[in-house]
Amino acid sequence: MQHFDLNQLQWNNTVREQLLGQGLARLPHAVLLVGPAGVGKTAFSEQLAALLLCESMSPELSACDQCQACRWLDAGNHPDFRRVAPDGDEEPEEGVVEKTKKRSAANIKIDQIRELEAFVFVGSHRDGNRVVLITEADAMNPAAANALLKILEEPPSSVYFILVSSKTKSLLPTIRSRCRVIPFGPPDAAAAAAWLAGAGLEKQAARYLNLAGGAPMRVAQWKEQGQLAPIDALVESLVSPPADPIALAARWDGLLKGDGVFRMENLVEGVQRWLFDLAQERLAGEVRYHGGWPRPKGVQNLNPNALLAAWREINQCRRSARHPLNQLLFLENLAAHFLRALRPVA
Template sequence: MPILPWHAETWNTLFGTPDAIPAAVLVAGEPGWGQDVFSQALAARLLCDGAQGTGAGACGKCESCRWLAAGTHPDYRRVIPEADEEEGEGEEAEASRSRKPEKKKSTQIRIEQIRALEDFVFTGSHRRGNRVIVLDPAEAMNPAAANALLKILEEPPSTVYFVLSSSAWRRLLPTVISRCRRVTLPRPREDLALAWLHAEGVGAEAGALLPVLGGAPVAAREWLEDGRSAAARAVIASLQETGTDPVSLAARWGTLVKDQDGLTRENLVGLVQRWVFDLILFSLAGQVRFMAAHRAAVEKGARGLSIPRLLACYNELLRIRMVSQHPLNAQLFLEDLAARFLMAIATKP
């Protein structure tokens, strides 16, 4: 399990003193910084039989490392939001299954999933070594699940480690936070991020995308691999069009937004938000932060705009983004977003 280049210092600090790894570690960072990768590397290291030296990662060769890579390690659990159960029971469920075979993606880690860990935690290890549980993302635990976790954290056996991976750790219960040692990952340095993206084989387009995603390299790799980068380019192009109307703009976005495995509505609002942010920043200070690759277009677009109107739009977008995952009506949601944006960039009469 590799240690990402911008995590190396944090990793070395964490392993700086022998036996210093606490029973519960909260790995915190912003979305797309690679908390999950760090958490996996930490789990691998805690399970590895061959790790050498305080700063080293897992060896990658021992039996434990091989099991982990194969997904068959008996002393390792990774808890992620599970697919939602189909609604209803018995015949109703049968009927709904035949109508709709797919399960919805869940955003929650539930109490049953935490309770299911109790046997694992309190029964001995298969190998008389460490046992590791990764919760990813930890903020997905609902309150009942978090309270169940607290009970386990009260008195965990000494060889059991919890790794809580989070890109929104402030949303965790304070009682959970206080039981963990928080390891805050640093903002990835741009040169390290770009070098890593090149090494991952997605370097060519990464230069333009990385700032759009606020400098989050793991997010950039995902977007380049799953096609969201192309959709993002199309969205950014749509923001530069003149003479369009809310219905056409919304229709265009409608073809780019996917319900699953693609550009989400939240991603879309985020892109509009960053574009508006840069229009404001350019108007006030002649700078761009997210749209560095589109500086000329921002400069052109910012001409003659009303800053109060842009600021009002930006604040609206923050609110809209919060509800973007579950709009009452997806079509109206896009049209509303388009109307607000077009109003903000209408030049002063």
């Protein structure tokens, strides 16, 4: 398990204080960490698990990183720790397109929760706490969620449940009501920039942060996945697009031919956000997603109604964005919608 330095996640100190301010003994036995992706919920949940299992905790409530328990946890084989995540390779991400078969297969299944019963109701190996960490708790299918509810009804007192979710709407309300809900939000811009600088993203940090809804760890994930270059190239194609939709579509097609990290739904979302920002800029004089990026010339001559109409038309296309029958044709259609919206007010 990767350990994060608490100082790197300073913006979550209020949450820490809320949960641990009265000591570990007052920690609720089931907590649900909620908030947008990329603001540090998972890192925090891992710290909390380490804290509950560490056998030589510091008075400031940090795991020691040295004891047998910490080393086991690091190596992923602590006998009193269980991590439950969706069964499948594909990481759920901010949804652009409706669920596909593959996506819906990546959920937490009832068997995974049933396996917990033995863990929870049989005694601890180390005579201490036991911790169940459920990341992406919203990925539990209804049967799994109901099975978990039963366990949460009367867990032994040394068992702690930490649930993490970025999509709380998909969680059963009964699960929420059994947990202490701890909301996480994005850090302020300075803290986010400082964290990104630590992750090797100094200069461009601000512009990606806006695209990521202020969530620094999402930006770091994009960097790791090699998404930043295609994002740059897409924005470049939108700032000064060729006049011909076929030429624009060909450029986009090139972006999608990378190693699969930048997908059609990312592209469609990027175009939509760009249109949204152009309309915002015309109507309100500000942008939401592309602050810090070069602005195109002549925005003041654009027709906001045409921009919003194109945004809506492209919204209609989103359903088929994941698996268009003919990718190039799909892109040409998208490019035509986009370029039409850029015609200046007559």
